[in-house]
Amino acid sequence: MTTTNQTIYWTLTDEAPSLATCSLLPIVRTFTKAAGIDVKISDISLAGRVLSAFPEKLTEEQKAEDGLSFLGALTQDPHANIIKLPNISASIPQLKACIAELQAEGCDIPNYPEAPQTEEDKAIQARYSKILGSAVNPVLREGNSDRRAPGAVKAYARKFPHSMGEWSKASRTHADYMRDGDFFSSEQSITMDQAGDVRLEFVDQAGNVEVKKELSLEQGEILDSMRMSCRALREFFEETMQDAKETGVMWSLHVKATMMKVSHPIVFGHAVTVFYKELFEKYGDLFEELGVNPNNGIGSVYDKISSLPTSKREEIEEAIHECLEHRPEMAMVDSVKGITNLHVPSDVIVDASMPAMIRNGGKMWGPDGKPKDTKAVMPESTYARIYQEMINFCKTNGAFDPTTMGTVPNVGLMAKKAEEYGSHDKTFEMMADGIMRVVTADGTVLMQHDVEKGDIWRACQTKDEPVRDWVKLAVTRARQSGMPAVFWLDHKRAHDRELIKKVNTYLQDHDTDGLDISIKTYNQAIRFSMDRMIRGNDTISVTGNVLRDYLTDLFPIMELGTSAKMLSVVPMLKGGGMYETGAGGSAPKHVQQVEEENHLRWDSLGEFLALAVSLEEMGIKENNKRASILAKTLDAATGKLLENNKSPSRKTGELDNRGSHFYLGMYWAQEVATQTEDPELAAHFAPLAKTLSDNEAQIVAELSAVQGKPAELGGYYHANRENVKKVMRPSETLNAALAALS
């Protein structure tokens, strides 16, 4: 491993974040250099990953280092210090566009074979498949998760509160979920006494056994199995639709088909075929012929029938509209374009859509573009009930008040694909009635479920080491923050009962004296946290992997109006640290605005926050005093930036990402220059502080002068670095000031 202990690895990703890096990094390096810290770029962009997959096809110049593999190995190094910016989780269309762009550049890489026939094509597809989807996080997230709203961000939200919709006490909005037949109600769970292999087997009614999967489990590993009844699910959907129709509320679906990429598209598909029951009854055969896949949404129908003769297409479109007459109004993703909740599965992501609705006074947008009360349908009850608890709370107490509310940071079990989030390769849709069972090598049946055709069965793994580390992280955070820490674990749930045993055991490894650490059911936990929150008190949520994901959207969206401003630290199992910036992902329209008007609205706040913690850790771990000073001063500078509202504006002509970077640099230099802990360092930065302050107007003018005209980046997925540098660093005055110090 080629890393010195004084190196920060900064990921080069895609789209807006990668553009921003070009402007920010020179400023960052000006500071870190003074502390003897090297900030190295590691390319994990989509284009970079594609190129590094086909070295044999490329010239030496075209070749790219495999940044992801490098960082993956680095996660095992106790000195690892990685700043991870948002990257593209590539869909197939995105991958194809990237390939085309690289080919146009002259790279001799193969096309993506959608339906590979030859062995060669299969091999190519296999290489590409490692690049598709959420391919980066599983490699890098070699630890649990510590997410919190940094003090400066919280202070900003208190001073400049985001809008919150009013909650009516008479609101009809509610969450609806299955009471039986879902994963929750069928969950079984065991902990392995010793390491061993198990088989996941299907036994059909004739007694034939089919091995679906073999697993090697570690000692102390928890294995869950559970089943969602197809019949119960479809009945539930039908009931919710009828109830919404009768009571006059909108119907909306909230699943997580992107992340739960095997189970939830099936659930989504059932919603589509139940909602449009008559349609699928009438045209089922035709749809099959056409290749309609309801798991891809009703959009799939529109897509596939577009090839039909007009008269036939119109007939089907009419049938679609007839279905709507017996159905409740549906919540819209985009009422202007007529995109409903059931058009595309990736549009209704529960952890984003539910907080948005709650923040909006419990309303979603109706087909007429008006906000309306809704029945929020989340079939699986396991986590859905927390939303109903919050809805009840808001009906009773009104909307949350960002100016006074406390904060709920999260310590999340994430490492090694814990729980449902690692279940994809162990999730099966049943093709026949029978039994699904988990069997040891010697034939002992550990768990089993009766299943019916169409049921979804899955197994989830949770390794012991991550749990142990998660408990430790919870204790550490409780100690550091002085907040009560609540483990969200439900003794009525099989999996959680196993976890509770571990938590109680591993808590004994730590000094918890004077700490307020408790275990509560999800409902108790969220209620406890909310009761404290509205009184301005803070409470750490210590949760499993799914709740980690849900809560780190839910609470930040109430507290800060966005989850993008959260600090996301991954203290890795081997001792290193990864600092994630901005949960928001990258937005294509940001790049578009740069190309058209040379204005980048991307907010690098996440980078500022992550860098501060990265430096703080560097200071502690490597005993680098100057790193600690840089961390403290950077936090102060970020606070000033927020306070003075120097974040990027969305409007071309106003301060953008580049201007915001300048202000961060100026404030940071001022903070370092005026700190007294290290006079030498202060003296070193005094000239920069002065130059930047003196030239503030000039620099801002230079940065805004370039705006309003198109900018040439020379590529989308693989922009030309020289072009980008020219676009992102247009202020000669700023560049010169930074150069003067180096």
Add this chain to the structure above:
Amino acid sequence: MTTTNQTIYWTLTDEAPSLATCSLLPIVRTFTKAAGIDVKISDISLAGRVLSAFPEKLTEEQKAEDGLSFLGALTQDPHANIIKLPNISASIPQLKACIAELQAEGCDIPNYPEAPQTEEDKAIQARYSKILGSAVNPVLREGNSDRRAPGAVKAYARKFPHSMGEWSKASRTHADYMRDGDFFSSEQSITMDQAGDVRLEFVDQAGNVEVKKELSLEQGEILDSMRMSCRALREFFEETMQDAKETGVMWSLHVKATMMKVSHPIVFGHAVTVFYKELFEKYGDLFEELGVNPNNGIGSVYDKISSLPTSKREEIEEAIHECLEHRPEMAMVDSVKGITNLHVPSDVIVDASMPAMIRNGGKMWGPDGKPKDTKAVMPESTYARIYQEMINFCKTNGAFDPTTMGTVPNVGLMAKKAEEYGSHDKTFEMMADGIMRVVTADGTVLMQHDVEKGDIWRACQTKDEPVRDWVKLAVTRARQSGMPAVFWLDHKRAHDRELIKKVNTYLQDHDTDGLDISIKTYNQAIRFSMDRMIRGNDTISVTGNVLRDYLTDLFPIMELGTSAKMLSVVPMLKGGGMYETGAGGSAPKHVQQVEEENHLRWDSLGEFLALAVSLEEMGIKENNKRASILAKTLDAATGKLLENNKSPSRKTGELDNRGSHFYLGMYWAQEVATQTEDPELAAHFAPLAKTLSDNEAQIVAELSAVQGKPAELGGYYHANRENVKKVMRPSETLNAALAALS
């Protein structure tokens, strides 16, 4: 005191219960005699109390013993064993009717002087005032309260569940209460280090001091003071009315003007004058002239304007209707008669109306006679929030299911007029702005509130001895039942903080090993209890005086459909016991049905249950084995009676109260005859069991033969005992069978 240790005192009360006693007692005595127990009548009827107040006016024959004074003294006897049937809490019209009836009988008692001028009249009024209202309970309830659903009753409800309205998840119904300015938010509380006198003083803005009341407090006594802001109250009412209008739900008011007889009529009056704001603005002067008192409801307006000329009256009636146009629909007490929620304060008793609404799927009756969602307005937030918690719970989980739900018995702090229920003489409506304060004899200010004209200020006392006894009772009940016991105490409330200290201290006096005793806020407590309840688990609620009252309606109405079937034991501070029967009170229409059709639908189940516990206690305390056997066999007989549906029918011609008594006697005799613990006793009752069984058809026929014709009771308040006996014991076969054993 003239009491042997083997005596049960059975109260003779009014109306239906007193008629029922005439039929039941001969049966009861047949059994108790065999155990050497005397059952003595003690007359606490309204007529009896009136007669005993004027002995000097009456002939020897007319004179009545002062049963209430006798029983009051008896409460101090550790051997006291009292069965208390429902009696009339006389309003002035009822008292006057009773006086007239007695006068017509020839009793020379004076009229009730409504506006006494002479000293003599004042003296008469003073004597009558002791008879008015809730005069009996404060004398007899010399202990805390232990209320529970007896096993037989719970089993009956599970087998024959009462109807429950469905709860829609989209229901708009909610509880609304003040968030500030109410008693809860202003409450202060102290515990007396030592006994001492305090003054409740009003200080006006010029500094003049008016002593409103002087109190002698005991050592360890808790004194609370609190204020409800008139301004905040009226603003709250206005907001709730506007909000209900806007959101399209009905508006309903829920107070407790009967019990909280000083503070709540004022609160009710504000609701009236805010709802009919324009009316009172326009006709305020005229109304004052006419003597309209809004605290008596809008009914008071209708009442007082009836004397006006038709044109004026119609003008005002039109103005009333105009008010309604700007106001939400109001929940109706009687939509057929047009009686709204604001007509009469005694019609909207929160502890009855809220459970009825919740049982009815959150709906109340609208002006059009249809059930509708409603905003249930309960200004004081202290206890109101439990209803919102239950409403949220029902929206989330659906209506409670009587066939599977657990039970929530209550241990209530009741003795010595604890808390708000003893506050009437310490409650004041402020006539000017200033300060209300509690001052010790030496001038130290213990508590004070800034007050404005119109505010309601009150002080509440809670003596130490009852608290200590209440804690003991809670531990005893937890031990006896094996249920978790939850003290409903809110650490955010000043009064409860004082109580929590005492509870924690006094719990140490008891062996609580193996018991599950906890302290929870009201919301936590009700949620905890409900979460257990829907899973079939039982939880003791240990509460203060008001919650005692509220919960012993709320849970029984969900569990049993009525609170009348609850067993209500008052283990008295001095060691005796009082057993209350049927919380339902007496109903005039029951007597009317007897007079017109000779059918008494009164259900004596409460008496059966109370008698069983009375006998059980007698068995334990006086070491009377036969009493214990009678208790057990009576419980079994009651279970059989419920099981076989031998409770009185409402329909004339079917089994009525008398027939139900016969069946109880028969089952009881059968149970005693077949028990093996006391063969001699079994043998003694075998003939009766046989006679009654053999003659079942004959007796039932005799009892139903008399029905359908008018019955002459010879009085309403003071019926003729001979007449009553003739009416209530018409079966010669039954009478002969009972006589044969004696």
